[in-house]
Amino acid sequence: MESIGVQEPIDHESRVEQGDHKAVRLWLRLLTCTNLIERHLRGQLRSEFDITLPRFDLMAQLARESEGLTMGDLSQRMMVSGGNVSGIAAQLESEGLISREPVQGNRRAFCVTLTRAGQARFAEMAEAHEAWVAECLGGLSDSEYDHLMRALRQIKLEVGEVER
C-alpha cells in the first residue's frame, strides 16, 4: 500500500467534507490562506534578509513609533506573550538593530527604539515586504478588496464580542 487516501497536494480546506458546516469551511479556508502567505513571507525574509518574521514584526512596530515603545506595548501590538518579546528583543539588541533604554520616572519599563542601523535595515526590508504582499494580494479588484476589508472587520468585531 503506497499511501492511504489521496495523493495530490493537500491543504487544510481542501479536505473538508460535505458534513462540515459553512462556518468551519470558511474558517479552514481563512486559515489556509493566512498560513500560505505567512509561510511565503517568512521564507522570503529568511532568504533575502536572514531575519525571522517575528523580528521583522517587532521592528515594524518600532518603525511606526519614533518615540519608542515599551516591552508591554510591543507585546500588545504583536499579539504575543511578554516572554516572547523578551527573547526576540534580546536578539535584535545583540545585533545592534534596536536599543532598550530605561524610562526615567518608571524603573520597571524600558523604552525600545530602532537604532540608526535598525532604521536603515528596516527601510530596505519594508520595501521588499510590501512588494511580496502585493504579489499575493494585489490581484484583487478594488471592489473585492473593499468587500474583504469590510467582512474581515466585521469578523474581528464579532470575535471581540465572543471573547468577553
Next chain:
Amino acid sequence: MESIGVQEPIDHESRVEQGDHKAVRLWLRLLTCTNLIERHLRGQLRSEFDITLPRFDLMAQLARESEGLTMGDLSQRMMVSGGNVSGIAAQLESEGLISREPVQGNRRAFCVTLTRAGQARFAEMAEAHEAWVAECLGGLSDSEYDHLMRALRQIKLEVGEVER
C-alpha cells in the same frame, strides 16, 4: 511615563498608517482575524478539553478517514514537517487516543487511526469546536459568506502562483 504610545486595545491592523498600501493593510487585517480566532479556539480547547490545537488537528484528519492515514499523509494534510507529526502522534498514542499499526505490504509505513476512545473524545470536541467557530463566523450573511469564500479561493490560487 506610564506607557509610550496609545493605550487602547491594539492589534496588527489598527496601527496601520496612511503611508501603507492597500495590500499590506488587507494582509494585516487578515492576519489579525486569523490570529484572534486561532487564539480563541486554542484557549477553548485547552480549558474545555485539555488538548492543544495541533493534537486536535491531527485527530480531525483521522476522523475524516476511517481507513486511517500514514504519518506522511498526516504531515501533508496538516502542512507541518514529518518530525513534528512524529512528536504529536507519540503523545496522542500515549494517551490512548490514536493507534499506529504496521501496514501489511509496506513495512516502512504505519497506519494511524483513532482508537474507539479517540473517536468518542473527538466527537465531543468537534461539536464544541464547530459551535465556537460559528460564534466567530456565523454572523455573516449568505452573500457575505459566498463572497469571502470566493475571494479567499482566489488569494489561495494567487499565492500558489507566486510560490512557483
Next chain:
DNA sequence: AGCAAACATTTTATGTTTAAAATATCGGCT
C-alpha cells in the same frame, strides 16, 4: 542477485511560543 535511488519514518539539534512563576517597581491607603 546486487546495488543505487527513492521512500517512510524517527532522531537530533536548534529555535519559537506560551503559560506560569519569579523578580522588581510603583501607587495608593492607612
Next chain:
DNA sequence: AGCCGATATTTTAAACATAAAATGTTTGCT
C-alpha cells in the same frame, strides 16, 4: 513609614516546529 495590589519585565518548563542526519524498507535496474 509600611503594606498591598497592580504593573512591567524576565525566567522557566513544556509543547510545538523545522531542517538535517540516521535508520530501515522498497523499487527498479543491470
